[in-house]
Amino acid sequence: xxxxxxxxxxxxxxxxxxxxxxxxxxxxxxxxxxxxxxxxxxxxxxxxxxxxxxxxxxxxxxxxxxxxxxxxxxxxxxxx
Numbered sequence: 001x002x003x004x005x006x007x008x009x010x011x012x013x014x015x016x017x018x019x020x021x022x023x024x025x026x027x028x029x030x031x032x033x034x035x036x037x038x039x040x041x042x043x044x045x046x047x048x049x050x051x052x053x054x055x056x057x058x059x060x061x062x063x064x065x066x067x068x069x070x071x072x073x074x075x076x077x078x079x080x
């Protein structure tokens with residue numbers, strides 16, 4: 001379920017990055033804020049569980065940022 005949500009967020013950010021490159025930055029910042037909060041909260045858990053939770057939210061944040069960047073890059077390369 002969580003994986004599907006992260007994939008959905010990545011797809012939406014890529015589409016927004018392509019269609020509305022400047023306005024999509026607000027959506028990217030909002031997802032970054034959410035993933036960063038989860039990463040900080042996960043890091044407070046003890047031991048290896050804390051590292052695992054922190055790492056998973058960090059990886060999700062990087063994936064969302066990368067898909068947003070690829071959408072903006074595709075827009076800049078398109079002849080529109």
